[in-house]
Amino acid sequence: MAKITMTVNGRQVSGQCDDRTLLVHFIRENLGLTGTHVGCDTSQCGACVVHMDGRSMKSCSTLAAQAAGSDITTIEGLAANGELHPVQAAFKANHGLQCGFCTPGMVMTAVDMIRRHSGHLDEATVRAELEGNICRCTGYHNIVKSILAAAAEMGGARVAAE
Amino acid sequence: MYETHYHRASSIQDAVKLRQAAGEGKYLSGGMTLIPTMKQRLAAPTDLVDVRQVPEMKGIGVSGRTVRIGAATTHFEVASSAELAAVCPAISGLASHIGDPHVRHMGTIGGSIANNDPAADYPSAMLALDATIITDRREIAAGDFFTGLFETALEDGELVTAITFEAPAKAGYQKFANPASRYAMTGVFVVRRDNGDVRVAVTGAGSNGVFRHKGMEAALSANWSPDALVNVTVDASDLLSDIHADASYRANLVKVMAKRAMAAA
Known part of the structure; x- marks a missing residue:
């Protein structure tokens, strides 16, 4: 058994788990944060994407022990003061989901993607960046639309703030 | 996944010592191949020695035309290093197309070459660039390093710590x-x-x-x-x-x- 301490959504958390426990199971079962999903057993689908130390990663392909001491953000950590994050709002406004199972991973991926590209994205880049996230409902069209809308909004907000 | 014991190494020396003390142990870097393989129960190391945060194994150094990349440097770091792109953009481009963004944020160059997947990208770069693979105990020319499918010249317990090469024309x-x-x-x-x-x-x-x-x-x-x-x-x-x-x-x-x-x- 390992005693794991990490920061999740700004709060320091601790828990006991097996050395072999995956980060996603630690987040879901020890911390009760079930917004992060497990969609496959093969590390391909991206439903489990969270941010570790500011970078998107698959929490199903990393041990909780590997993440000990790191700073994790899950889908629950995005909305501030009851207001949806701009990416969440864009997914809602553009109908960027159908069943919603892949959505937490898509949103976390989009936030990371927009940050890395400083809000400057085009359709081809968004589609290439979605390589690690699978959606079986939407055909991706409205997901891409949502991400482009959020990038425009966040890029615009950044310009306005400067 | 079968039961395993996790150890985090603080230095190269510490990693080698932990690995020696382990039974059927393996080094763990980004884990983008090893963890999925363990999930499928196709690998069952008794111990994992995590080298992802070993300071001497991280980072990219370019001195003139000589490039040194620490083994625990991620594909994302290789892809986004301006210093590296200035002398060898081909390897930056290679790293930017490995797997997907999440894999690139975790997977490392040392892990990739030590695994020597016959379909991995980095082995071709190492061989064509005539790179030198640096381990905890010696230096190995890329031409002698990759010996077969998932096979390398690494001895039991030997750890890849960095690679180095001269940037080509x-x-x-x-x-x-x-x-x-x-x-x-x-x-x-x-x-x-x-x-x-x-x-x-x-x-x-x-x-x-x-x-x-x-x-x-x-x-x-x-x-x-x-x-x-x-x-x-x-x-x-x-x-x-x-x-x-x-x-x-x-x-x-x-x-x-x-x-x-x-x-x-």
Whole structure:
């Protein structure tokens, strides 16, 4: 058994788990944060994407022990003061989901993607960046639309703030 | 996943010591191959020695034309290093097309070459760039390092700590990516040195893993141009056949990817 301490959504958390426990199971079962999903057993689908130390990663392909001491953000950590994050709002406004199972991973991926590209994205880049996230409902069209809308909004907000 | 024991190394020395003390142990870096393999119960190491946060194994250094990349440097860090792109953009481009963004944020160059997946991208770059693989105990030329499918010259418990190479005058890499996995169904890395030496390394296609194509090297030494490859024959008898592509299809891909790599160089 390992005693794991990490920061999740700004709060320091601790828990006991097996050395072999995956980060996603630690987040879901020890911390009760079930917004992060497990969609496959093969590390391909991206439903489990969270941010570790500011970078998107698959929490199903990393041990909780590997993440000990790191700073994790899950889908629950995005909305501030009851207001949806701009990416969440864009997914809602553009109908960027159908069943919603892949959505937490898509949103976390989009936030990371927009940050890395400083809000400057085009359709081809968004589609290439979605390589690690699978959606079986939407055909991706409205997901891409949502991400482009959020990038425009966040890029615009950044310009306005400067 | 079967039960395992996790250890985090604080230094190279610490990692080697932890690994020696372990039973059937393995080094763990980004874990982008090892953890999925353990999830499928295709690997069951008794102990994992995590080297991802060993400070001496991280980071990229460029001094003149000499490049040193720590083994625990992620694909994302290799892809986004301006210093590296200034002297060898081909390896930056290679790293930017490994797996997907989440894999690139975790997976490392040391993990990739120590695993020596026959469809991985980095082995072709190491072989074509005539890189030196630095371990906790010695230096190994890339030409001696990759010995077969998932096989390397590493001894039991030996740890890759960095790689180093001289940036070439010209280099290019192109792959035909498997549409599902993004592994190279065939990838070709071409390099030309200031003195005219040419190396061509092929990954994803060889039935014994990454290899140099001497016919292409001779043709490109005589004439550094994609056109020089037109009359080179690629023997299919030593190439892989699987559900994605048979050997003759891969033989054709070797040539096509070599031409594209030349166009990109």
